[in-house]
Amino acid sequence: MGHVSFVGAGPGDPGLLTVRAAELLGTADVVVLDQASREDLVARYGRDGVEVLDAGFGDDGQPLTRAARAKLVVKAAKGGGRVVRLMDGDPSTFTSLPDEIAALRKAGGAFDVVPGVSAVTAVPTYAGVPVTTAGTTSVHVVSPGGRAVDWTRHADPASTVVVLGTGDDIAAAAAGLLAAGREPATPIALTSHGTTTVQSTTTTTLGEVEPLATAIDGSPTTAVIGEVVALREQASWYETKPLFGWRVLVPRTKQQAGGITASLAEHGATAEVVPTISVEPPRTPQQMEKAVKGLVTGRYEWIGFTSVNAVRAVREKFTEYGLDARAFSGLKVAAVGGVTADALRDWGIEPDLVPTGEQSATGLLEAWPPYDDVLDPINRVFLPRADIATDTLVAGLQENGWEVDDVTAYRTVRAAPPAAPVRDAIKTGAFDAVVFTSSSTVRNLVGIAGKPHPSTVVACIGPATAKTAEEHGLRVDVLAAEPSADALVEALAAYGQGLRVSAAEAGEPVLRPSQKKSSARRRAR
Secondary structure, three states, X not given: OOEEEEEEOEOOOHHHOOHHHHHHHHHXXXXXXXXXXXXXXXXXXXOOOOEEEXXXXXXOOXXXXXXXXXXXXHHHHOOOOEEEEEEOEOOOOOOOHHHHHHHHHHHOOEEEEEOOOOXXXXXXXXXXXXXXXXXXXXXXXXXXXXXXXXXXXXXXXXXXXXXXXXXXXXXXXXXXXXXXXXXXXXXXXXXXXXXXXXXXXXXXXOOOOHHHHHOOOOOOEEEEEOHHHHHHHHHOOOOOOOOOOOEEEEOOOHHHHHHHHHHHHHOOOEEEEOOOEEEEOOOOOHHHHHXXXXXXXXXXXXXXXXXXXXXXXXXXXXXXXXXXXXXXXXXXXXXXOHHHHHHHHXXXXXXXXXXXXXXXXXXXXXXOOOOOOOOOOOOEEEEEEEOOOOOHHHXXXXXOOOEEEEEEEEEEEEOOXXXXXXXXXXXXXXXXXXXXXXXXXXXXXXXXXXXXOOOOEEEEOOHHHHHHHHHOOOOOOEEOOOOOHHXXXXXXXXXXXXXHHHHXXXXXXXXXXXXXXXXXXXXXX
């Protein structure tokens, strides 16, 4: 028998996964998922080749019973490896944990339990509703599941009642609490898809909640009933993020988009990455091979990296030749910007030159010292770049006395068009914003998917990118204060906050750009 770890996956936000849970996912041979647990957690933390089993539904598409889930876990354990049973929320709260432990004990299997963040507290917190105040005497957690409940046990007006279930469960709970004596004016908050970027919270009173509850589409909902709900107006922090609920298009490769997607998530947005280019080796590798050998033999004074892809290409060639970062000894290293510099540092190389102003070929050229025949023993520079790189840097270095080996380290080719639903979303305004990090991302996105809908907010990393966007018929709404991914996201967040403030001042509901579908573009800020 293998070892089974019953692990809490949290209520939805992947950031609520515990450190221990992430560690166990990284060593698992098999992961058994609950219905609502997401495979994205396995993709993020699991190792390659991990087997994923669904404990939510059977082969017939019907939900598995508690007994069937237990049998599935035992079967996975009999494989002899390490099994992670990833359970929604906290394993000890309204799950089939007791049944699965009993079955595993009977089969002679070993196990441990890793607690997780429970929806009971996390969802109200994300909705801006603390479950207790100084005047709260108790918290009652009820998961009716269609069963009859004695609501007189939860009628104390000084208690907070948390109901987990469907809209029908919540409607029945309201009726039961009213019949048990709770006041019709008692506030209630209904939260669906809690702790995710599609979370939605509605507040009303116990006497008026019935039509709202029965209209819920069947998705799991958390209801908080009690005077604590009145605190939401002051305590709401998640749904008031500047980009909350925004769907943002990121036309970039997944390898390059990690920082942007994380920053967007911090501001409440969901990023959808659409690769617009594919990076491939040069057609003729001989030039690159000659340059790398020259780097080792002392042919160059400088090597200049103008992209993360250039760092990756040289590193791959080093690996091919059995070299490492020590080969850069005595060589001066330049990086076009902070992201490229970080890629070098990951390799163990601290760049000697990174522009403090504009992070572009022009900015790098302005920071690059001219050749000095007294101070510089060698006058040659190695520039590993893309096949479509501009000549600005090469021409400028040559004017400053340097000999430049401008070497094609990789080719950038236009990626295949995204799937039809994504193309439709781009054209019909389903995306709230698009962030362009270079002129090539503008050209390639328009080429493979068409122009974004006029309602979509267009954010650009710098003036050159903005100019390209305008040349393609797009109106630029947001321009980063400096050419970096962080500054780009911050500028978009400031724009989103401006929209929220304007709506509040006008007494209007806060609508995302995709909800407005306005044909007129807003002016840039």
